[in-house]
Amino acid sequence: MRPxxxxxxxxxxxxxxxxxxxxxxxxxxxxxxxxxxxxVPATGVTAMLGRNGVGKTSTLKAVLGxxxxxxxxxxxxxxxxxxxxxxxxxxxxxxxxxDREVFAGLTVAENLRLAERRExxxxxxxxxxxxALVDDLFPELVRRAGQRAGxxxxxxxxxxxxxxxxxxxxxxxxxxxxxxxxxxxxxxEVAEAxxxxxxxxxxxxxxxxxxxxxxLAERVIVIDAGRVVHTGPAGELLGDPDAVQRLLGVSxxxxxxxxxxx
Amino acid sequence: MNxxxxxxxxxxxxxxxxxxxASGLSLIYGLMGVLNFAHxxxxxxxxxxGLAAANTVGADTWPGLALGLVVGSLTGAAxxxxxxxxxxxxxxxxxxxxxxxxVGLSLASVALFEGIWGPNPRNVTRTDWLGSTTDVLGASxxxxxxxxxxxxxxxxxxxxxxxxxxxYGLIIRAGVENRAMVTALGIDxxxxxxxxxxxxxxxxxxxxxxxxxxLNYVSPHMGASLLIFAFIVTVIGGMGSLPGAAVxxxxxxxxxxxxxxxxxxxxxxxxxxxxxxxxxxxxxxxMGRPA
Numbered sequence: 076m077r078p079x080x081x082x083x084x085x086x087x088x089x090x091x092x093x094x095x096x097x098x099x100x101x102x103x104x105x106x107x108x109x110x111x112x113x114x115v116p117a118t119g120v121t122a123m124l125g126r127n128g129v130g131k132t133s134t135l136k137a138v139l140g141x142x143x144x145x146x147x148x149x150x151x152x153x154x155x156x157x158x159x160x161x162x163x164x165x166x167x168x169x170x171x172x173x174d175r176e177v178f179a180g181l182t183v184a185e186n187l188r189l190a191e192r193r194e195x196x197x198x199x200x201x202x203x204x205x206x207a208l209v210d211d212l213f214p215e216l217v218r219r220a221g222q223r224a225g226x227x228x229x230x231x232x233x234x235x236x237x238x239x240x241x242x243x244x245x246x247x248x249x250x251x252x253x254x255x256x257x258x259x260x261x262x263x264e265v266a267e268a269x270x271x272x273x274x275x276x277x278x279x280x281x282x283x284x285x286x287x288x289x290x291l292a293e294r295v296i297v298i299d300a301g302r303v304v305h306t307g308p309a310g311e312l313l314g315d316p317d318a319v320q321r322l323l324g325v326s327x328x329x330x331x332x333x334x335x336x337x
Numbered sequence: 338m339n340x341x342x343x344x345x346x347x348x349x350x351x352x353x354x355x356x357x358x359a360s361g362l363s364l365i366y367g368l369m370g371v372l373n374f375a376h377x378x379x380x381x382x383x384x385x386x387g388l389a390a391a392n393t394v395g396a397d398t399w400p401g402l403a404l405g406l407v408v409g410s411l412t413g414a415a416x417x418x419x420x421x422x423x424x425x426x427x428x429x430x431x432x433x434x435x436x437x438x439x440v441g442l443s444l445a446s447v448a449l450f451e452g453i454w455g456p457n458p459r460n461v462t463r464t465d466w467l468g469s470t471t472d473v474l475g476a477s478x479x480x481x482x483x484x485x486x487x488x489x490x491x492x493x494x495x496x497x498x499x500x501x502x503x504x505y506g507l508i509i510r511a512g513v514e515n516r517a518m519v520t521a522l523g524i525d526x527x528x529x530x531x532x533x534x535x536x537x538x539x540x541x542x543x544x545x546x547x548x549x550x551x552l553n554y555v556s557p558h559m560g561a562s563l564l565i566f567a568f569i570v571t572v573i574g575g576m577g578s579l580p581g582a583a584v585x586x587x588x589x590x591x592x593x594x595x596x597x598x599x600x601x602x603x604x605x606x607x608x609x610x611x612x613x614x615x616x617x618x619x620x621x622x623x624m625g626r627p628a
Contacts, residue, residue, distance in 0.1 A: 141517055148347045164523035176518045189507050192523045
């Protein structure tokens, strides 16, 4: 029994890097994700949308095994749902959690050093390259290397959180609400960084800001009440105000794209 | 004045011993949320095995003592690491069961030690210097006090350096803040658990050998009696706070000495009262994070 979502047509050529089948997640004994199945193709940004509290964050955590879960999780076609979180991550899953979760008592440099995964016995030629990319994307972090992460602004903490994921060679990034609570200018910077990252690694992005979704995402997965209720090309959904209103409970008319692209 | 200096000096020495036990308790609790009741057993085992090693060279010689301290630390570290691997790890994240298993181990191990070494305290032989005193501003301070203070300070410095400059130290500091996020960075945090147990066990084993030098005996029960005060120190200092444990070790030990002398042997009672006071006024301890 393998419940599957229909794939959008443009993904036929691109095999799924992440496949989730009949995923259910429980937090404190309560089932918050019921029967979620979806695929994330190996390129571009797939946005996971939905109202507050419908189980998007829990779905990401369930993929990583950070919450109690049942169902199947396949990374590059390999079942990983029986593995510990750190093993799954070392297979190449970068996680940028909701609310950043930087280590407040550690310096910026220590946060990044901790995050750099070391594969035993293999020389990683890409490490210096990725380090240069991160330094290039977030020059602020280079200047603040010795500062405690807890004393950074929300935007700077988000940069640390993104940098932690980008320092490693990943098969996929799971990015949870990276623009939440940030000033519009910083939202633009974060979106820019994600766009750059998306050129080399596929991203599953949970995001409330529809302008960011519009800018970055090719596909959307809409979750409601712990279940997938819609999948398809991002443009198709966002171009249909009625569908946005119905599925996400928000209106697209009051905002402008200029806010994120400046 | 002489008496006060003597009490302060012996208090500091006792504080050094408390810290050797409390540092491990604090590290383990901070990272894993486990109150380790078996910590006293690591101390006792370290003491017996360390002394046995010292006796092979001569416990009344400096090389003998040095060997005893090293072997005692290694024994404590090994016992603690095995405890973590064999008993704590299979109960991953089940804190109540983990605490209960350490309680069981502490009771069983004392019985085992009694079976091997007999229930009664045995006298130890010391180097001449450790058996005598040094005049400090007119007070005859036992030389063991200096050794204990030195050991406590060295262990504090060593653990701080370990936490600050090593990768495991980095993982431990991060894990104390947010363990789930450490695993979400692809780090097997369980290895850090074994490391903190080993580091804590080493400090306890060292403390065990040093305690025999101060007490002038070794007994299967010495771990349990030191552990009680180490727990109090850990709570007063703030669960999981290493500097808190260091400060509280000194405060508790000095207060205990002063009360024993000036207030008719009420040191233990005063310490418990201090514990109650701290729990009422500042439940997170002197340097603990608010729960």
